[in-house]
Amino acid sequence: MQKEKRIDTIIKNDTLSPQETLSWAYNTFGNRVSIVTSFQLEGLVIIDMAYTLKCPIRVVTIDTGRLNSETHTLIDQIREKYNLEIETFFPNHDSLNNMVSKFGTNPFYKSVSLRLMCCQIRKVDPMKQILLDNDAWITGIRRSQTITRNDITKIQKDTSYNKDKIKINPLADWTYEQVWEYIKEKNIPYNELYDKGYTSIGCAPCTRPIKPNEDIRSGRWWWEKGEMPKECGLHVGPSWGRSN
Template sequence: MIKLTQMEAAEAAKQLENTTPQEVLKWSIEKFGSRLSLASSFGLEDIVLIDMFTKLDPKARVFTLDTGRLHQETYDVMDTIREKYGISLEAYFPKNDAIEDIERKHGLNLFYKSPELRILCCNVRKVEPLKRSLSTVDAWITGLRREQNPTRAAIARVEIDAGNGGIVKINPLVEWTQDQVWDYIKENEVPFNTLFNAGFTSIGCAPCTRPTKPGEDPRAGRWWETGAAKECGLHCNAKKQ
């Protein structure tokens, strides 16, 4: 197992300051090899990273959390990307017995009933499968950007993920803007989720995502409750603020 201390992670983040995402990825590949995987929900940042990562390492590992409640358009782009880049996508599903339990107790649409039940559903469908997937790696790559959400304003290029066993979390796009992400997609002809052409600006599960209006925060269309962080618990606490 390849581990970094807090100090080593901070030194790596400093060393990689002002470098390109590709340079961050190169460092990650050299350091962690096959014990490195990219988390992808096939959002815009994730597909940029899949393009960059597979160009640098044809054996790049990519995993996704298939919650069972995704849009058809998301499944479509998953397959398109799998085929275009020749990746063996590692899909993780929620545990059957946990889904059966929450649906029997709270109904099939429990996420609309209260913020607590929404978070329970995210825990079963996303957080637990994430923990299982991360048990197979020493470092994971995410598409987090600082401007996406106030909860993400302080993220570094390299961090220790204390909530996931102290493995390393690598965020190559921290400083990129939304425009830089779109420019890369267009320049490199990266296939993207067609829901982005229908007013969606951040895409999660189908029942919990809506298109946003012009001028709205890009993550405003995620979930329905007010006064809670627009997070599912994968990266930040989803509890009420």
């Protein structure tokens, strides 16, 4: 009960720095909190901050089976630089096999519903497995990334995965420019695809470099027209596709 009261109190305080947020997360949850990252810029900043703070927070990633080779190279670089044990989760083999058997290797190009199904199997379902062993998870999402994220707080309750979990977003109020400044100042290795025009990196077939003046998330699922959020389902509720 006391722990719940402390969490409720800290949720109302959205003025903590990223470092203060990470320290609070580790001191509160210990080995029941993980940095869940796809090794984009924001995740790299958080890993470096935790390392600098000497907070040995678990680092977890999801290998969807469709990652770019450049992403795998970066993961190896980060593992070596910080001497990390990176826990890797994978999609369920049977679910993946059933999807490919029925709809082919690249069903996401056919319809939004099939794209969401692919994201569900390759990302959301493994995330559920991660949270079985965690009371909280740390993300790199920021308010300015997309309209579906503009009301996030640094520490919030996340009931999207059936059980009450705490979702921690240390960089919620950072800009894209601030993220890059930190990366360059600390000389952190990053995915070389950023130097080729990518601004958001996910699965290889679903990500492309952006064009001049495009939004930073526009390289995701670029073939989808209309107002569909540029989201895979990890950070939004079931109202537009997540299956809980």
